[in-house]
Amino acid sequence: MAESTDAPLPVAITTGEPAGIGPELTLSLAADAALPAASVAVGDPAMLAERATALGLEVTPVVCRPGEPLPAGPGVLPVWPVALRAPCTPGVLDPANAGYVIATLQAAVAACRAGQAAAMTTAPLHKGVIIDGGFSGFTGHTEWLRDACGVHEVVMLLATDRALHASRADGGGADLRVALVTTHLPLREVADAVTAERIQRVARILAHDLRDQFGIAAPRIAVCGLNPHAGEGGHLGREELDVVIPALDALRAEGLDIRGPYPADTLFTPRHLAGVDAVLAMYHDQGLAVLKYAGFGNAANITLGLPLVRTSVDHGTALDLAGKGVASPSSLGVAVALARRLADQRAG
Template sequence: MTSVSRPALHIAITTGEPAGVGPELTAMALAGAAVHWPDVCFTVLGDAALLEARAHAVGVDWAALVGSRVKIGHRPLAVPSVAGRLDAANGRYVLALLDDAIDGALAGTFDAIVTAPLQKSTINDAGVPFTGHTEYLAERTHTARVVMMLAGTGVRPLRVALATTHLPLKDVPAAITIDSLLETLTIVDHDLRRDFGLPVPRILVTGLNPHAGENGYLGREEIDTIAPALAQANARGIDARGPYPADTLFQPRHLDEADCVLAMFHDQGLPVLKYATFGEGVNVTLGLPIVRTSVDHGTALDLAGTGRADAGSLIAAIDTAVSMARNRRAG
C-alpha cells in the first residue's frame, strides 16, 4: 500500500508595526529557514517593498530568500514608513495583516500564525479600540476565553500562564472568580496535553496577595476563590497545586517538578520569566481554534533599521508554532 505524504506545514508571519523591528526580524529569522525548517512553507504578510528594504538594511538578500518556501502576502502600506517613526495612518494596515493571518488559519490555509510585535497606541490613534493581540484574536475567532502563556525555551523550559492579562491592577481581584480560574486551568491543561505533548501537566498556581494571603490576614482571595477553584480542577483530573506565595514559588526546587505556573496577573509572573529568558521567550495564546505564537518583546523603535535587533525570540516563536502545529496534526 502506497503511503500518502502530507503537505508541508504552512506558517503565516505577520510583520507587525512597520516602523518597528518586525519586518527586519522576519527577514533575519527566515534567512535560515532552509536549515531550521526545511519542510515548512511560509507566507510573510506585509508590504512587499517595505520588507525588501528592511531586509536589505540588515544584510539579507530578500530576492534570493523569496521562492517556493517563502512567499509574500502583499498588503500595501497606507503611507510610507520610516524606521523608528510611528504613523497612525498605518494603524489599520497592521490590523489588516493580522486579519489576513487569522482568516487564513481559520480557513485551513495556514497551520499556524506567528506575530511580530505591533504598537497598540498606533492602532488606537487610528481610531480602532485595541487592547492587544490576545484579546483581538479571541474576538476574531469567537473564543469566549483565551489564556496568555509565555514560555522560555531551553533545557529547562519555564512556562507562565496568566489568569488575567491587560487589566489595571485595581481591576484584577474582581476579575478572578472560581469559574474564571477553573476555565483557565482547563484550557491550560488541555492545550499543554494537545499542543505540547505533556500527558499529565503539573500546574503550580500563585496566590493573589503577598504571602498567598497569610491565612486571610492579607486578603481572602486565596481562601474564598483560588483554593475552591483548585479543588474543582483536581476533581476533573487536572493536576493543579497551590496557591503558593509568588515571591518564593519561582525557585528551581519548585519549578523542576512543574510544567507551568499560573500567575494571577500580568506583572506577577512575567517579570520573572522575562528576566530568565528575555530574547528567547515565546508568547503563546492558549484556547484558540488556531495556533498562534509571538515574540516576548515589543516594537523596539530605537533599534528598527539599525541591524542591532536580535531575532532569537522570533526564531523561538516559529520553532514553537511548528512544534504545536505538528502535534495538532498528529493528534
C-alpha cells in the same frame, strides 16, 4: 523555483508594526537561512524589500497568494501581500498604519481557518498607535484573536526555549511555562477580575492544551496566590480564602493536578518549579517579569484556547532599535519553530 504541491502548509508570520523591528527580524531570519521551511511573511512586500536594501540583507521578498505553492530559493522570502496605508520610517509611529497591522492579522487568521496555513506567528505590534489609529477597544494580540475567532476565553502562555522542548522524561518543569489568569488589565482592576469561574476556565484550557499541544499526558500545574504570601491566612487579603482555594479544590475534584496557591515570591525558584509543568499566575507582571528575566529573547508566547495555533515573540516593537540591524531575531525564530511543532502535534 516553487515548492511542490504536497509541501506542508506554511506558518504565516505577520510582520507587526512597520516602524518597529518586526519586519527586519523576519528578513534577518530569511537572510541567515534560519527561517524554518514553509514559512511566509504577511506584510507589505515593497516595504520589506526597501528595509532589506537599507540593512544590506540579501533577501528578495517574492509575492505569492494563500493556497499557492511558496516560492523558494536562496534569499527568497515568500510574502502574502498587505499594502501599507502610509509610507513608513523605522522608529517613527504613524497611526495611519494601524489598519495595515490589523489587516495582516486578519489575513493570517483567514488563511489558518481556510486550511491555507498551518499556524500563525506574530511579530510585535504597538497597542497605543493602533488605538490612536481608530481601534479604540484594542488591548492586544491575545484579546483581538479571541474576538476574531469567536471564542469566549483564551489563555496567554509564555515559555522559555528549554521548556518548549522539555518533556516529562527530561524533567518537564526544569524551565518555565507561565500562563495568566488575567492579561492586559490595569493593576487596580485585577482583583475584581480574578473570580473562581475565571480561574477554573483558564486552568481547564491550560491543562487541555498542555496535553494536546505539548504532549504532556498528565499536566502538573502550580498556582500563584494573588496577594503577598498568598494572603497570609487572610491577614494580607481574603481572595485566596474566598476565591482561589475553592476554585482549585473544585478543579482537583475534576481530576486536574492543581497545586497551591503558593506565594509567588517563593514559587518561582528551582526547587518549587522542578515538580511542575506550568505555573498559573494571577496577573501579567506577576508571572512574566520572572519568565522574561529567565529567558528573554529565547522565549515564545502561545495563545491557548484558539481554533488555530498562534505563537509570538517575547518582546515589543523596540522602536529605538528599528532600522539599525542590531535587534536579535532569536525569539521570532523560537516562535516560528514552535508554531510548526504545535501545528504538527495538533495534526498528529
